[in-house]
Amino acid sequence: MSSINYESIVQKDAAYVMQTYGRQPIVLDSGKGALVYDINGVEYIDCVAGIAVNNVGHCHPRVVEAIKSQAEKLIHVSNLYYTEVQANLAEELVKLTGMERAFFCNSGAEAVEAAMKLARVTTGKTEFIAAERSFHGRTMGSLSVTYKEMYRAPFKPLVQKEIFVPYDNAAAMEEAINENTAAIIIEPIQGEGGIHVPSDDYLKEVRHICDEHEILLIFDEVQTGFGRTGKWFCKDHFGIQPDIMCMAKAMGGGVPMGGIVSKKGITFTKSQHASTFGGNPLACAAALGSIAAIKEERLLEHTTEVGKYFMDKLREADISGLKEVRGRGLMIGLEMERNCIEIVDYARKNGVLLNNTSETVIRIAPPLVITKEQVDRVVEVIEQA
Ligand SMILES: *Cc1c(COP(=O)(O)O)cnc(C)c1O
Numbered sequence: 001m002s003s004i005n006y007e008s009i010v011q012k013d014a015a016y017v018m019q020t021y022g023r024q025p026i027v028l029d030s031g032k033g034a035l036v037y038d039i040n041g042v043e044y045i046d047c048v049a050g051i052a053v054n055n056v057g058h059c060h061p062r063v064v065e066a067i068k069s070q071a072e073k074l075i076h077v078s079n080l081y082y083t084e085v086q087a088n089l090a091e092e093l094v095k096l097t098g099m100e101r102a103f104f105c106n107s108g109a110e111a112v113e114a115a116m117k118l119a120r121v122t123t124g125k126t127e128f129i130a131a132e133r134s135f136h137g138r139t140m141g142s143l144s145v146t147y148k149e150m151y152r153a154p155f156k157p158l159v160q161k162e163i164f165v166p167y168d169n170a171a172a173m174e175e176a177i178n179e180n181t182a183a184i185i186i187e188p189i190q191g192e193g194g195i196h197v198p199s200d201d202y203l204k205e206v207r208h209i210c211d212e213h214e215i216l217l218i219f220d221e222v223q224t225g226f227g228r229t230g231k232w233f234c235k236d237h238f239g240i241q242p243d244i245m246c247m248a249k250a251m252g253g254g255v256p257m258g259g260i261v262s263k264k265g266i267t268f269t270k271s272q273h274a275s276t277f278g279g280n281p282l283a284c285a286a287a288l289g290s291i292a293a294i295k296e297e298r299l300l301e302h303t304t305e306v307g308k309y310f311m312d313k314l315r316e317a318d319i320s321g322l323k324e325v326r327g328r329g330l331m332i333g334l335e336m337e338r339n340c341i342e343i344v345d346y347a348r349k350n351g352v353l354l355n356n357t358s359e360t361v362i363r364i365a366p367p368l369v370i371t372k373e374q375v376d377r378v379v380e381v382i383e384q385a
Helices: 002-016 061-073 084-097 108-123 140-144 149-155 170-176 202-213 281-296 299-316 341-349 372-384
Strands: 028-032 035-038 043-046 101-105 127-131 181-186 216-220 244-247 258-262 322-328 331-336 361-364
Touching: 043 372, 061 281, 084 101, 084 258, 084 281, 101 108, 108 140, 108 181, 108 216, 108 244, 108 258, 140 149, 170 202, 181 202, 202 216, 281 299, 299 322, 299 331, 299 372, 341 372
Parallel strands: 127 181, 181 216, 216 244
Antiparallel strands: 028 035, 035 043, 101 258, 244 258, 322 331, 331 361
């Protein structure tokens, strides 16, 4: 019955869905905390978390309750009207980030688009400098600052020529600035590029360079936000503020949602930007539920502690072909000497979901609620693989 189910679902996908994804061969059906279950009831420890989305775990009661009660009251009204939940979420985000205002959209790429539009309209300049290995999204604007040539090549011309400089090299950033530069856009820890943590002074130096040259600094915290690295936002490790910050992924506790926050004096004015769904009541309620859960379960502290435990265990483990373990909090990368697709396959067959950002880097980004016992099991399976 179930296996017929699996085949029929895969066939239906093959017949009707545009085949843009290389999917893992399982059909997921339910989840709780750091665990997910497939249609046969097989349990997996989820070290993917919907790509750094399910930070508070699958179906966290706080988020479920927030969605349920909001869904019974009001699901959508557009931005032609005020809603209390959207105002409350904006206030909460301003307090959490130390920024001044928020704009809401529905995804990471949209957040990057909004940041790019805001930087252009604020500075009157047009170009963006980004880092090698960067990932900022797949829309035309965000793709223009995304490094991988394979993603960009079929869609040229994009909104600007390529301006990519080595990551973790402030001098290279400075050299790339010219009279057309509107902003530098950067991930405080690179995610899709393979989990790269910059040296301690890098972002501070980049901040200084932006101030000197009077250009804006955009942090893309789409992947690093909402506790992923053990702080609300990764910028808090480095003690500096960008001019504009992008967020999405974990923002809505699993409900699609994105946004930007900006510093004093940097803001869209009437009609400069809009989104039908942006800041929709259901998404805002889910986001507030998720933020409440991070606070109530002290997930920042938990992430710092379990993240360190996880990385120590991985470093101590006997993992053949392991070159490097890097990361911060529960955003961890394993650089391997060998092709890690086999490891991902082995792990899945043994109850652990992993994801590789390239042929040689495994990304570990579990729900922040993962326990040390679950971490032990994950390390054991990677060792066996
Ligand atoms: C995932 C990601 C994006 C794109 O987000 P989507 O919601 O897929 O559009 C942008 N920036 C970073 C850093 C990301 O990790």
